Amino acid sequence: MPGLKPQLTTRPIPYAEGTSPALKEAEFGVIVDGVADINNITASEFVEIERLLYTHGLVLFPGVKLTPKGQYELTQAFDPLALGEYGHGSVGRPEAKSILHPDLRNIPSNPAVQLIGNGPIDDSEITQGLRIPCVLKHPSHETFHKTALSEEDSKKGITRFYRWHIDASLYAREPPRVTTLYGLKMPTETRQTVRYDDGTGDELAVPLGGTAFVSGRIMFDLLPARLKSLAVRTKVQYAPHPYVWMGSAKSRSTGLGMESDGTEMSRDDLPPWSEDNIKIYPMLWKNPVTGNLHFQVHPSGVESMIIDPLPAGGEATADTLYPSGAHLTDLKEVRDLLYSMQRPAISPQYVYTHSWSPNDLALFHNRGTLHTITGAFQPHEQRAFWQCNIAASDAPVGPNEEDVKTWA
Structure with a gap:
């Protein structure tokens, strides 16, 4: 009934052993349960979800059934005045020279929703009208970093952070307020170790294909x-x-x-x-x-x-x-x-890496966090996510x- 308070419950994200007290004191990340229908968020539910996003930076909904339309509408709700255009634009990757070009596929019915992942995806519920099989490629540090891990280290499960970033074109369009990321298919058992390789000896245990987040605060x-x-x-x-x-x-x-x-x-x-x-x-x-x-x-x-x-x-x-x-x-x-x-701030004790399960939905404050993918996949290994962010209607506000x- 209209006017009733949402029956949402929250709990902290599962911090890894060794996480800095600073991350816990900032209450970075929260898990939300009790949403009646993630595809049809009520006005009162949204008010609470929006507050949680800006307060905690990362909001996780485990085991929800989401549609591309529902994802697009939820993302758009954070910026009703936005034009509904994908954060990098309808083309997004000028003349195919952009480093983003190989990594994204627009969902035909909702072009602001992108299919990302790895391997040949032949499930029509995932591809949503894209040609089957849709062959995806998980970006690799081997093509983006100046140096690369040895084949021997890679076989041992050593990996790297790929690219710390915010989701924004950084040209012509304003940075999206929020990114929504919905996990459909992924490995759930394999673990790897991120090695920083910068002389510090820093390492971080991560799930294969985990998404790493840090707080801008x-x-x-x-x-x-x-x-x-x-x-x-x-x-x-x-x-x-x-x-x-x-x-x-x-x-x-x-x-x-x-x-x-x-x-x-x-x-x-x-x-x-x-x-x-x-x-x-x-x-x-x-x-x-x-x-x-x-x-x-x-x-x-x-x-x-x-x-x-x-x-x-x-x-x-x-x-x-x-x-x-x-x-x-x-x-x-x-x-x-x-x-x-x-x-x-990217030292291991300040990083939260989400260990994905099918049907997890993550909302992150794209103007308050940085994130990166992790892991290295073989061509046949399947990983599939829907991602949505929308070019904002305004520019970020700086210090007063x-x-x-x-x-x-």
Whole structure:
């Protein structure tokens, strides 16, 4: 009946042994039970789900039966003014040169819903009108990272994070508020070990094909004062058509940003682009419900940093970086600085990796978290998911004047 409170119950996500207390104290991630029909969320249920998303960053619904139409409508509900277009656009992958091109298949009846995964998929309930078999390919670090694991290590179950990112075109369109990810078919028993291969010795046990998440709030909280001051004053500028621009470059072994070897595509060789479609965003995005600041930068696509000077009345110390402001355009300098700010938050104790079961639905706050796929699949191994995100009707909001005074 209208007006009744939703009968939703919540419980924490299952944190792995060794998870930092910071993740638990932030209450990152929540499991929700009690939704009557996930394809027809009531108004009161949605109000609570929306609050949970912005409060916890990740909302999981185990064992629900979802349709592409229901997924699209649930995703659209978080941004009713959005035009309903997939986050990368109706084409999404300019001239097939984008690094995203091999990984996505649009569901014909709901093009904003994408089929992703691995292997030959011949179940029509999954392919939803796509040609059968639909052959999918799970992205591999072997083609994206500068270095690759040995065949011997791979056989032992060693793997890597693929690419830490937010779901956003970072050109022409605004970053989606939420991504919904629905698991249909996947292995559920195999375990692998993510190895960071960056000299730290860091490793993380993960399920094969697990999706790893980190909190942008914690990414900011972990920064020392001098880097908090920098973050609250900084905007990042993305390259035009960043997924094409980065296509000839290679990633760091952690999947967190790119190596700087000068191999990015020149602007002259990119698909047609315009200056007014280039995206410049604050390094920190403000949570509309909690007011927290989230460090939200897609490290692979950043081209430069624009740093404001300290606010009036702010006093520089010996530790203050760029107190008079700066525009950093040296790509290696930009990437190294950004990496130093983001790397602490992807340390094993701050990562939650979801171990998927069939019919799990995950909603994640795309303006408050970063995520990456994990694992390496053989061509015959099957993995199938529906993913949906919608280009937003507005741009993310950065720190306000009070935030700048507090942290600068």
